Amino acid sequence: MSFFMSGFFWFLEGALFCIFILAVRAWAEDRSIPMPYWKWISLIVWVFFVGFTLAFIGTSFGEGEPAAAIRGGILFGVIAIISGVGLWRLLKIGNIPGEEEFATATEE
């Protein structure tokens, strides 16, 4: 059985996912971007969709269906990129530019 089909692989994927989520939290805190639950949900859904797209491309190539890999890659990839751009702009909602400096100033 291939390493990529093993439980240990999914354990590592889960660990990487957790690190990614922690990093997003740190990034949002540093920029004073509020992160309500709906942002987290859409972010996680998006990450899963990107994962699906990549796995779809890989599986199609592995099965010997390159046409499916290319067409599916384009279709799902376009959706992922466009929704990613949309999500990026959504994430910034509520951000007050300069708030970071303001916060530090009051603390001092």
Added chain:
Amino acid sequence: MKKSLRQRPKSNLLLYLFVITALVLSAWYGRTRSGPDIWPHLQKIFPEAASFSVSDGVFVVQDERGGLLGWAANGSANGYAGPLQLLVGIDSTGTVSGTSVIEHRETPVFWRMVRFPVFFSEIAGSSFEEINYRYEEVVGVTGATRSSDAIVASVRKAVARVAGEQFDVTIPLPLPPWEFGFFEIAIMVLLAGAVASLYLRRPVQKAWRWASQAFALIVVGFWENSPITLTKLTGFLAGYFPEIRANLAIYLLVVGFVLTVLLFGRSLYCSHLCPFGAIQRFINLIGGKRIRLPVWSLNLMPRMRDLIVFCAVVTALAIAQPGLAHYEPFAALFALKGGMLQWFLLLIVLLLSLVLDRPWCHYMCPMRTGERVLQDIRGTITGPKGEQHA
């Protein structure tokens, strides 16, 4: 008024003369080039035939002494693997004397498997009235596959032609019922709405356009997948008019496109009904950016587009296959159908839409070329005033 650096490519008479000549020549070539030799087929149907003449598209067949043997007419339709053309002979008493297949791309066994020879042998000796009966019968037996539909339709077309010309008998061709439903009404409403919105205040105009495009994206795009394509336009140019009853929607769209350009100087189809234009605007809304391209590219790209469209149309006309002009990625998006070219175009266009304003419409769409031509026609009619909208 601030003068735009962006130039509208100048149209001149000489260019148009060249384009029109090229189109006419290629269409003429495409129509005449592959005209098969009819004589062997006439001889097969009428073994005593010695000569024939053509009158109103019907072949009048004579024997050695000049006596009338009968008439023959062409019928054609689209078969399983391509165009299908056959010749039907009718003798002087009004009975079908035989049929001969002039051109078909069905493979021999496929051909025999769907039992066309049986149909042909059965049809010989039928009178006009019986054709209708056999039509139903044969369609029933063969299960109405594409090919059997095509062949029966072409026989009936040919018979109807001879009957009408020579016997003054009208054979009722089984016309398809009018396709008139939600989709056709929706197109008419959208077109009327687009025209009406021109006379409203600007914010209302804008809101209406968003609504109209959202609706068109779903209905004209994902549901019906029937935006105007270069294939359809080239078909019109080449004279292959689709049956209007079954294709009312495409006539509505094309007429709407032409009329709005001629009347208002710009295509309301493009701005309000085209689903592909709509999705680019929606994606641009998501992307939220409009990068300004360098002026030289703004001037170059439409000319490149016009050149590509010209070449595509001329080639398609010359080889009499309108389908070859097809390069738009519409079907790839709305029906997931298309070759690799269409898929990669789709990828590029949709991603560019994030940062550009409708890149397909401005730089690649053949409809824009058509709009320009129509604008020039409008310009010649109304004088320089008509150019204002451009």
Added chain:
Amino acid sequence: MSDSKPAFNVDRRKFLKVGGATGAAVGGLGMGLFGYAAGKDPNSYLGWQTYEGVNQFFNRKRYEVDKPTYISSGTPRRVDPRVDQIFERRGRFMMQYMRGRQQGLSGPDMFEEPLRSYYRENPEVLELDILNVEEIQPKQRVDSRIYGQQFLLAEAWANAMGAVGPRGPQGPPAENDFPRQRRMMGSRMPGGDQPQGDMPTPPTVRNESGQVDLKDPVQTARLIKKIAHELGSTLVGITKLNPDWVYGYPIRGRGFENLDEPLEIPEHWEYAIVVGTPMSWDPMYANPTYGTSSDAYSRSRIVAARLEAFIKTLGFPARTHVPGTSYDLMVPPIAIDAGLGEQGRHSVMITPELGSNIRPAVITTNIPMAVDKPIDFGVQDFCKHCKVCAENCPSGAIPMGDKVEINGYLRYELNQEKCQNFWNSCLGSMGCRICIACCPYTRKANWLHRTALNVTANDPTNISDKVLTSLQKSFYPGPDPLEYFMPSMGGSNASYREPPWWLKAEDFIHFTPGTGVGP
């Protein structure tokens, strides 16, 4: 925030953020590699990797229905295999046609009853039967000599697989079906050894007719299914035998003396056990030329014969009905009754696990068992608008239209003459099977296709059917159907997918030039 170690804090946050970005990239790459591994996974070759029964993974409980999904619409009529079963009819046709031709006859008059009246009623069938022998088979022989070498390994593989397989019953039910072994554990079999001398008679587990005393039908069913899996069956189901599915007359090679005498259904054909195995996946996708049915035929026959022996050892009568043509009954509807799957547009049974890629066999018996329920996992709705098989069928045998009534049941009408004429025209290991290969349900077992299966099976709105059908048509295109024909009929011997490396003859064998092989 503490003032004491700002630098460390900033660094740690920066490290976390960089790590998160790297993690996302590595994780994404990992997803792609996982996908590739899943696509290549040998475990996705369902039915070819284990005999433990784990292949029957689909949870049928959720989809069980009381009535099968085919619709009874009139008075049922048992099939007359002499005319309705194409192999039986064409066997009779060949002999009578050759004789009739020598006598200078033509048309339906060349044939004896029941063929004569059948051909009178169905002249188009006669025409297609004649086309088969007069045109298609001669052409196929010529093309096979010119282009056949390309499929040499495929033929060898088919012959290898077909080399082993029990013949099936060689006598009518009364002779063949009952256990005949003389020595058995817990004896007192009818005609078995009698206790000798003053040896004490041991307590027996068998009744007067030699059948063992079974505790519970549910447990028996469980046992039979486990044994079937152990014997190599991928799927197994049990049902009461519906007499509508038994042929009206017996067919050749089953040990019946008079083939024109109606077939009485014996009382002991009470239950039907359906077993089935898939054809090897990669050759199956390379149909019509490289694929074969022999592999699954052979495996299913072996399973059925072994199961028959198992049941007979328990003292119960059993009779096998095995592919390719050794049946007294129609197998797919019985398999549908037994909950293995549903009937598709191409008239092949579609199962959740193997899609259309299954070759079932039946064992009729009266060993008391709990029966399975039929299932409904959405195939009827899916087939209604999918039509992938009909579009890909080169012979035009699969209808694009709706179901019609046949023998009292509503179903899609397959034109079996067109179908068999086409497979007689194919080079290689004989047969076509394109509809099986292109069916969207016929998928190897990996996460992607199992997810799609579960989505369609659970979606009450049928929206997913439409979406998945258009994805299928877009993502998994096949050659133009006309390309499947052999060269003398205008095609290029195309196959639905590339053959696996081990069937590409040109990579292993020197061909003489000019044989139509290679570029």
